[in-house]
Amino acid sequence: MSCPDCFKGTIHEGTPRGKEIKLLGRDTYVTEPPVDLSSQPEKGVIVILSDAFGWTFANSRILADEIARKGHYRVYLPDFFDGRPAPLSLLDYMPKLSEAGIAATLLKPVYAEDNALHRKSPEGNQGKRTAIRCCRLLLGGKPAVNLAHGELVDCVFVAHPSGLALPDEIEKIRVPFSMAIGDVDMVMGVGEVEKAKAILERKGDVPSETVVYPGAKHGFAVRGNPGDEKEKEQGIEAEDQAVKWFATHLNVA
Numbered sequence: 001m002s003c004p005d006c007f008k009g010t011i012h013e014g015t016p017r018g019k020e021i022k023l024l025g026r027d028t029y030v031t032e033p034p035v036d037l038s039s040q041p042e043k044g045v046i047v048i049l050s051d052a053f054g055w056t057f058a059n060s061r062i063l064a065d066e067i068a069r070k071g072h073y074r075v076y077l078p079d080f081f082d083g084r085p086a087p088l089s090l091l092d093y094m095p096k097l098s099e100a101g102i103a104a105t106l107l108k109p110v111y112a113e114d115n116a117l118h119r120k121s122p123e124g125n126q127g128k129r130t131a132i133r134c135c136r137l138l139l140g141g142k143p144a145v146n147l148a149h150g151e152l153v154d155c156v157f158v159a160h161p162s163g164l165a166l167p168d169e170i171e172k173i174r175v176p177f178s179m180a181i182g183d184v185d186m187v188m189g190v191g192e193v194e195k196a197k198a199i200l201e202r203k204g205d206v207p208s209e210t211v212v213y214p215g216a217k218h219g220f221a222v223r224g225n226p227g228d229e230k231e232k233e234q235g236i237e238a239e240d241q242a243v244k245w246f247a248t249h250l251n252v253a
Contacts, residue, residue: 010225016061029077031068048077054085071243148173155249157242159221162187170199176207176249180238182216
């Protein structure tokens, strides 16, 4: 379920270096490791399920570039909103609506699709299995968490998820699962975080981690303010958490 903080944040400066393609009929942003690393084989594929602002949002594209660079992956950021993401103007209006106390009444649940991941290379022409990881950022955790219930992806990272049905959706997790969450997240409170963490820890056969970022709000990993040193640092830390998790749990068999 969406919340006012799902539509707050800062647009990051920078120029995405990837390209736009059609992937399984969907517009998709794809980015690869920089040219100076191109002689090394890619370690796998990551699919990012975007926040409410969709596949064209600069923050998500820049984040995809950084994950590709740091981890040496090919990263796909598909359009799961059929060309109708949330307008960027909400980043200006939502703080004002929140101050007026009416933001929550204007929001409806928004969910991304979760059926566009395939064990073959997403470009569909290599004919061999490519390891896929799912990096889930915002817009409710349901799609990525649901992916973690099966074997379609090798592992999953989520940042500040929302809309989770506890304990059921956590208990069903079957692949290595990493979560980044702030301790002042307005959607998933500390009590829910501790409950989810305890469930994951009891699942001894499934690797998991829950990293709580002090003072971090809902959305910090993708729309934090780079002009604020703490927010900038925590955004980078969450990014590195994802890259390290992928590196540890990639299955290339």
